[in-house]
Amino acid sequence: LGAARARFAITAIDACASTSTLLLERSAQGASSGSVIVCDHQTAGRGSRGRQWSAAPDASLTFSLLWDFDRGLADMAGLSLGVGLAVVRALDSCGAAGATLKWPNDILYRDAKLGGILVELSGDDETTRAVIGIGLNLKLPELDPVATPMMMPVAALAGMVTPLPDRHYLLGTLLVELAAVFDAFSAEGFAAVRDAWQACHAWQGRKVRVLRDGVTVLEGRCCGADSDGALLVDGDGRIERCLSGDVSLRPA
Ligand code: ATP
Structure with a gap:
């Protein structure tokens, strides 16, 4: 489906342990591409590598989306980077410019x-099913209500109005941006959005330490991502590829 014709089936619930866990269960029961679960209060949200994601009720947007790609599992590297780009674009078009990745x-x-x-x-050589969980904090002290236009979603981000309707507005915008990124990704993989992603990467050009299992394995300067979404780090003229799921970045 083209982005303009993408269809979503949104289930809004008060509380659950994890929207991604629930959607994985629904996937096993036959849920189709475009299924979305959005939840007010997630009690056991999950981050990467078994970490926790804690979301304050009424101060966050927490949802998961199921999407089927006509690409083999081996060609899906970098999807989480593309998702990040869609989030930045959605925040930007809701008037909350300045988010980075x-x-x-x-x-x-x-x-x-x-x-x-x-x-x-999950998938095989031909197709991939993605369950994508996104958690956004909608009240951060760092968000400055004066510096941003007074559109409704921004007011919600700044904690100035009841956030609920604005969360829904943001969710709708996000789904449209996600569908556009998925379209590009389906055609060309991460390479289709690499330049746009790099333009949003807060740590581009920055000196970093790369940690594996808590131990520094490399120091150097972030110099972009390759077409598979692997981070490229220049350690004294030698470019190393870092794979997500494997390492963490910290400032040098
Ligand atoms: P890494 O730096 O290794 O890439 P991470 O610490 O960013 O990983 P994630 O899986 O991205 O790990 O996110 C989970 C982590 O985010 C948790 O371990 C916790 O430190 C932090 N966290 C949990 N809930 C929130 C929240 N609502 N807002 C901000 N940070 C959170």
């Missing part, structure tokens, strides 16, 4: 963590 799955606002992305993939 930290490889591989963090959304930042002025260096504070505005949100996280969890992509869980």
